[in-house]
Amino acid sequence: MAMPHLQQPDPAHPLPQNDTLPEDDRDQPLYKTRDKVYPKRVSGYFRNLKWFALITLLAIYWIVPWLRWDRGASAPDQAVLIDMDMGRAYFFFIEIWPQEVYYITGLLILAAIGLFLATSLFGRIWCGYGCPQTVWTDLFMLVERHIQGDRNARMRLDKSPWTFEKIWKIGATHLSWLVIAAATGGAFVLYFNDAPKVIADIFTGHASLGVYVTIAFLTFSTYLLAGWAREQVCTYMCPWPRFQSAMLDDESMIVTYEGWRGEPRGPIKRKNLVRGEVPEVGHCIDCYACFNVCPTGIDIRDGLQMECIGCGLCIDACNEMMDKVGFPRDLVRFDSVQNSQLRAHGKATNIRILRPRTIFYSVILVLVASVMAFGLLNRTTLEVNVLRDRNPIFVTLSDGDVRNGYTLKVLNKEQAAKTYILQIEGLDASDFQVIGLTPNQDGTFSLDVAPDRVGSFRVFVAANPETLNSESTPFEFSVTDPEDNVRETYDTVFAGPK
Amino acid sequence: MSTHVEKDQVSGHETTGHEWDGIKELNTPLPSWWVYVFWATIVWSVGYWVVYPSWPTATSYLTGMFETTNRTQLHETMANVAAERAPYMERLAALDLDEIVNDSELLNFSMAGGKAVFAENCAPCHGTGGSGNPGFPSLQDDDWLWGGTLEAVNETVHVGVRWDANEDTRFNDMPAFGRDEILEREDINDVVQYVLAFTGRETDKAAANRGAGVFADNCASCHGEDAKGVQELGAPNLTDAIWLYGGDAATITETVNNSRGGVMPAWGGRLDEETIKMLTVYVHSLGGGQ
Numbered sequence A: 001m002a003m004p005h006l007q008q009p010d011p012a013h014p015l016p017q018n019d020t021l022p023e024d025d026r027d028q029p030l031y032k033t034r035d036k037v038y039p040k041r042v043s044g045y046f047r048n049l050k051w052f053a054l055i056t057l058l059a060i061y062w063i064v065p066w067l068r069w070d071r072g073a074s075a076p077d078q079a080v081l082i083d084m085d086m087g088r089a090y091f092f093f094i095e096i097w098p099q100e101v102y103y104i105t106g107l108l109i110l111a112a113i114g115l116f117l118a119t120s121l122f123g124r125i126w127c128g129y130g131c132p133q134t135v136w137t138d139l140f141m142l143v144e145r146h147i148q149g150d151r152n153a154r155m156r157l158d159k160s161p162w163t164f165e166k167i168w169k170i171g172a173t174h175l176s177w178l179v180i181a182a183a184t185g186g187a188f189v190l191y192f193n194d195a196p197k198v199i200a201d202i203f204t205g206h207a208s209l210g211v212y213v214t215i216a217f218l219t220f221s222t223y224l225l226a227g228w229a230r231e232q233v234c235t236y237m238c239p240w241p242r243f244q245s246a247m248l249d250d251e252s253m254i255v256t257y258e259g260w261r262g263e264p265r266g267p268i269k270r271k272n273l274v275r276g277e278v279p280e281v282g283h284c285i286d287c288y289a290c291f292n293v294c295p296t297g298i299d300i301r302d303g304l305q306m307e308c309i310g311c312g313l314c315i316d317a318c319n320e321m322m323d324k325v326g327f328p329r330d331l332v333r334f335d336s337v338q339n340s341q342l343r344a345h346g347k348a349t350n351i352r353i354l355r356p357r358t359i360f361y362s363v364i365l366v367l368v369a370s371v372m373a374f375g376l377l378n379r380t381t382l383e384v385n386v387l388r389d390r391n392p393i394f395v396t397l398s399d400g401d402v403r404n405g406y407t408l409k410v411l412n413k414e415q416a417a418k419t420y421i422l423q424i425e426g427l428d429a430s431d432f433q434v435i436g437l438t439p440n441q442d443g444t445f446s447l448d449v450a451p452d453r454v455g456s457f458r459v460f461v462a463a464n465p466e467t468l469n470s471e472s473t474p475f476e477f478s479v480t481d482p483e484d485n486v487r488e489t490y491d492t493v494f495a496g497p498k
Numbered sequence B: 001m002s003t004h005v006e007k008d009q010v011s012g013h014e015t016t017g018h019e020w021d022g023i024k025e026l027n028t029p030l031p032s033w034w035v036y037v038f039w040a041t042i043v044w045s046v047g048y049w050v051v052y053p054s055w056p057t058a059t060s061y062l063t064g065m066f067e068t069t070n071r072t073q074l075h076e077t078m079a080n081v082a083a084e085r086a087p088y089m090e091r092l093a094a095l096d097l098d099e100i101v102n103d104s105e106l107l108n109f110s111m112a113g114g115k116a117v118f119a120e121n122c123a124p125c126h127g128t129g130g131s132g133n134p135g136f137p138s139l140q141d142d143d144w145l146w147g148g149t150l151e152a153v154n155e156t157v158h159v160g161v162r163w164d165a166n167e168d169t170r171f172n173d174m175p176a177f178g179r180d181e182i183l184e185r186e187d188i189n190d191v192v193q194y195v196l197a198f199t200g201r202e203t204d205k206a207a208a209n210r211g212a213g214v215f216a217d218n219c220a221s222c223h224g225e226d227a228k229g230v231q232e233l234g235a236p237n238l239t240d241a242i243w244l245y246g247g248d249a250a251t252i253t254e255t256v257n258n259s260r261g262g263v264m265p266a267w268g269g270r271l272d273e274e275t276i277k278m279l280t281v282y283v284h285s286l287g288g289g290q
Ligand code: SF4
Pocket: A255, A290, A293, A294, A295, A296, A297, A298, A299, A300, A307, A308, A309, A310, A311, A312, A313, A314, A315
């Protein structure tokens, strides 16, 4: 049974016999032109998983900016928004101020450890299913196939002269790619602006230059990377494949070819099958189905390779063939290297999820996640910072008292205007004043801070040097929110003469 | 393709044929588009030379297409800043000082703006943050030679002190009692002891008592009978803890002997009205404003 295969891969094996030094090495190619990959359509379990990932991830990307979340009049009602001008990031019920950027750091750490864990368990599933490069390339290939046809049709089209049919097919493909690319760039800016408003602005020409430049850049890069560069991004640009092997061990689930039962490969003699005889060849019928569907254009039978993104499409392709010829499935399978070897020796296999490596990653993951959850749950809505004047450290007043100056920053992280009560504790002050404010009856001050804003106040405290025990007397500012009964204090010192 | 391609026996990879101490270099060819990107960056740099100022010429340099220099960008930035400030500046011009201080937004704007202006113009004498230097008053304390209200500070900034070029300048002239031989040496010693007595620091009670008469005849006309100073005349209070030149006996003796006369430039006309208002609000906010 001969399957048509138009392109023979260059198998690295078998080893060459001739091992002589070249007399002249000027002919060595230093640059490699890209062999265009024409992945064939395939169906099966892994392809379905990939469709599911594609639809889910793209839906999230395009729908999320349109979700609304009511935060009252003082804040935007977009559920997920990074507001650069105001310096706020919103994620549903979470709001983050610039100085809380450690939450984002935490998120990135979680993402990294999560990636390590997933890789040590399941190989490059991020590459095969989750990475934007993969998702968009998959989408672009879908469009390409719908317009130009499957693998063989596309290869024929590329080789054919420029007829009208070729022009419109290629033209329509690139146009569709550009439309998708523009929608990709367009959706990105929605995360940084009020979505309905910025969409209207974009089409009426009122959006900012930054918005247009971002869209143009992302349109161009999406078109270039998903339309033209594709597997070149994974092979040459992306750093992840370079060090992913550090997370893998013999028990990681990866896409492998079971050489022990596939070899010796060779086309199957139909008569052998009919007669029910055991074929002398291995189960691999050398049909190249696995190679033809591979989006990175490699042959999985050469073993685990850097180019392999672990998409599993070759498994689907091979299973289809095995079903047709009546050999057992999973000649190319998603399993660990160890299990593959165990099977080769007829031993029982097992999948061990809990290994030192995965436990280690999980523990870190849980740790970082709990620290973050703790931080978020205990996030204060009121924060006080005090900067003490240092030039001069203190001022002598005409009555001999000394005075210290402070700049008080009160962060109101609630979506409501607040009036806080400011007082000092632990110091026998002779005078206490806030510039621009009149004191309350009891000598405290009422600080008004707008919703979701920082209030900045100049505070002066004076004391008689006789009452000070040392040149630096510790005391504290206390800021109370009488409504919510929240109190924040800030420890500082009062400086005086020796 | 090369005619003599050698393959590495372990990896099956082609080698470049280069060998060092038995270690052979595998040939891992670069994708050719990578090289095209390299060429593209070179082409890009040519565009860069055309658009931006680049090569020097014998007498000048290539100026670029759109006058995009750091200097024009700076001017643009400054113009943008001025445009952003304009609404505040208009309100500063329209409102008087009390109204500005009572508007928390303008108060903060003026304190920030005044701080920058102060650092550029006033800090060399009065110190950063107005902390003062010997002979140059601290603006943070509550002792004012010419008054510490918004209006008084504003006026002083406008007209300066002993600034001849301004006819309305703040002016007074303390006699040099010793140098001009107005008082005898003993009288000066007595009056210094008397002045020290205001803050309880005299060392010679008898001299201090004798000094009372000298003070009443020579000093009280400006510094007041009670020596608490007269702001209209710019005469300092001698009974408080603050001494512009120093409050020890030697320094006070020197002051009485030779007089003092600090000078401050008049800023009216040199700085625009809005800027002076910001400066006034800032100085007033430093802690001593009355
Ligand atoms: S070898 Fe298989 S798993 Fe790897 S990229 Fe190709 S099709 Fe996907």
